[in-house]
Amino acid sequence: MSVLQHLPPGRFIEAAGRGSRQTKHTVQVSFIVMLLMATMALFSANVNADVPNAVPPEGEYSGIHVEQPIEFPHDIHADVNEINCMYCHTYARRSKVAGIPPTSKCMGCHSIIATDKPRIQKLTEYWENKESPKWKKVHDVPDFVHFTHEKHIKRFVIDNEDLQVENVSEVCAFCHGEVKKMTVADKVKPLTMGFCQRCHQANDGPSDCWHCHK
Template sequence: MVVSNRSVNPSARRRNFIGPAKMGFVCLLALMVLLVAPTAMAEKYSVTPPTGVYEGKDVKQPIEFPHNTHVKENGINCMYCHTYARRSKVAGIPPTSKCMGCHKVIATDKPRIQKLTKYWEDKTPPPWKKVHDLPDFVHFTHEKHLKTLVFDREFPVENVKEVCAFCHGELENMTVARKVKPLNMGFCVRCHIENKELGAPGDCWKCHK
């Protein structure tokens, strides 16, 4: 046996491999997409954002992270830090190493950065509090939503914050994140109805599985 990549379990890779049996199904899907594509092209760029507001409470975080400084003043893309959003069901809190990538040299005199540096040196990530949460019986994936709303629409990735704001509000005007959208079933379903031409599924089991 030849070991090619030590870091990833080879059997694990095998599990993700699309076998011949699945391949036929994938080809069939691709064919269906090709047939449907010309008619769907007209609406391809229009999305109706979900509606609804929510008065979220202020969540006290270990470090008062200023989203406004990062997004509005410095124009950093959401997905630079929340890099897992396009790859996984969760957007992920950025690893502490990512923060330190910049803050080893930037703004090291600020108390909040000194607090962060302390966490880094103690080798303990800051204990952030959860802000956006869904019940365990709801399956939601960032990956699929970004694919449909950003990449498949050829929406400019540099403006991705407009799409993130559908569900998370305008974080460029917040310091620590606050829940400003209800994120309940009505909120989800209205958007799925409005955007069904984009492929938003309407089956119960798509989310409750």
């Protein structure tokens, strides 16, 4: 049984391609998953009902609002139109950083859709001037921290048989909050060491200093 069987056919082909080499590992993974589920049962108070096999980190943070060059509405994209987070943040499953999509990706839709809206006209202006909007970073961990999106997506999405890839935003929400209810993304989680560590301890993540500190 492949870990990626639950993926709908035709979606996330790259991710599925990577998964086909993992079949040998699957038995071990599902064993660990079962083991984790047993552990979860013990600490069921912490279990997030949406994402099985995962204890999300806890904590809230009222971060400062970062002004962006264009007030990007995450809610219209991710909530109303149900676009997957990883459609635009395509590097999240491939590299350390989730990445901000290039303007060409925006224009792929917005050369046709909603061209009469002022924000889209501003975007089109950037596109015609061959410039990128200078997006500001909201979720910034300190320079001495090594964090990879890739491994976290693998652990909680690709290797997680009980999570549909459509619901990836539930995993993203662990650290980024409910971005699909926001317009411009705000930092609503503390992203401190204790915040990371609580989740690492609950989900059997590495606790070695040099794993994350550089």
